[in-house]
Amino acid sequence: MNQIMQTAETGPSTDSAKAAGGEAYNFAYLDEQTKRMIRRALLKALAIPGYQVPFASREMPMPYGWGTGGVQVTAACLLPDDCLKVIDQGADDTTNAVSIRRFFQRTAGVQTTEVTGEATLIQTRHRIPETELVAGQILVYQVPIPEPLRFLEPRETETRKMHALEEYGLMHVKLYEDISQHGHIATAYSYPVKVEGRYVMDPSPIPKFDNPKMHGSSAIQLFGAGREQRIYAIPPYTRVHSLDFDDYPFEPMRADQTCALCGAEDSYLDEVIMDDEGTRMFVCSDTDYCGGRLEAGHEGQQGDAT
């Protein structure tokens, strides 16, 4: 904070800009005023589970769409003794996960890990780890479009009214039409949920396989949408119900295969195309889960992997 104040006093010039680069930024990049603003939004979000709280999202040094909302939430929550894990598509080594992890290594100097159980804060894009989260852990989701009703009604002025009046008929009609047309609810990810019996919420683009993990979780779940300037949350032990009908109950879905590396039958699988013939194999999307199982001696069909 002090160093940033100094920058401003000398006025913006290339010299002062250079001085503010790299290590001269505040802990976890954001200044304390901004963190306070975000924390207030987070507290409000936790107090009203599933409600989208507008917040004055800042421009971050990575593009909108790369996780600026999640990064701001993480920055506002991080403490120096936190242990951070960052995943994208369930993997720690995807380029954007690497980039975000490095950002916090550089700006906050916190310890990082790939092991779900070791992390105090996990930032994720598109997955919930397979290993069950425990009390004391925070899961931060990156959210592109926070509004579950957006593709039914593009106007924000209208969707806010619909939430206020708990008017979710349009969503149920959509799900019903899916069933009448396809025989299934044609939503495979970003599957809408109702939180604690009140707000319909977009769980971010996680596959619906992950939806049940949100229900009653011991961890704090925070959602940040930077471009859309919204924060929402699921406090621990909250009811999270995936929308469905009595005669068409919600059904999580995964490829009907086992992981070729670790043999897991319960994990979400990535489908990998092996050759020009289109040969497929399936492997765990959660790389830490898969690695842990391999270490524990589990083997898949490709058990002789070196």
Next chain:
Amino acid sequence: MYVAVKGGEKAIDNAHRWLAELRRGDQAVAELELDQIAEQLSLSVARVMAEGSLFDPRLAALAIKQARGDLIEAIFLVRAFRTTLPRFGGTSPVNTGAMICSRRISATFKDIPGGQILGPTFDYTHRLLDFDLAETGQVPAAEQGADDATAKPHVLGLIGREGLMQAEHATSNDDAIPDLTREPLTYPADRAVRLQALARGDEGFILGLGYSTQRGYARNHAFVGELRIGLVEVEMDIPELGFAITIGEIEITECETVNQFQGSKTEPAQFTRGYGLVFGQQERKSIAMALVDRALRWRELGEDYVGAPAQNEEFVLSHCDNIQATGFVEHIKLPHYVDFQSELELIRRIRGEAGIQADLENGHDMKGAAE
């Protein structure tokens, strides 16, 4: 044999090194200096400052250099720097009437008090490539007139004196002006917020919307009452001093359009105004901004909403920011294979139940994959 893809970290490092090398280009060619960019690409610099919402020609020049001339990328660099700066407060309203004009034209009058000043404009250049510029050379100095620092009255003010121009209502409390970069955008947005969004909005997007109003999508019959470019002083109240002092001088472009207005039962017919104000010399943007501003005022002026994009405040404000737009449009190149996998499963299931044999599943068994 399948081994999970690793090496994201190394790939990123290598990509950054390659990028840096390409940015520099052929080492045998002299490197661009910031002064060269600021002086010779001043209109690029103006755009980066305007859409970056930060008046600093040198930082804008640095951003352009770092971004390899990609102006949206440069705007992004400036925005990301700006956001780390503390906000000290608001300045006094800039008095554009006291502008030292380098250019000032009115399309609504043949002559105006203070005179029409053509200034440094492309307007009447013939767009013929000047092959002499391919070689470096000295430019003959332009002839200089006498310094003219006299204030030039606003043309719309002159019309207003006759009561023909709808008066603008001054905000009583300057602190009440919201800051788009510090508060979340909510709807309906007042005009101050709309103008902020348009001023930093993408030139191309605003241009297209402004153009659409001229072609009949919420046509508002605009004349350029006045377009002026020049230097204005920026003043700020310093609490310790108890009065305002000048903290700097900036170049801006201001456009005021005169638009037709039918009047109503309670109000006699009057002209109305569209307003555009942008950093630097940016005529195209300021004119387009004025057209869009005027189109967005339909509600307060009691006009019909004809469903035109330029009238739709939520549509305009949520899509005019090119940093937001480029981020979200480009983000679909990031990995989405988890979601795609879930769609694959769903579509296979739906097709399977419909009795369609999935070629993929029939043609290839999993055993082959493991071998």
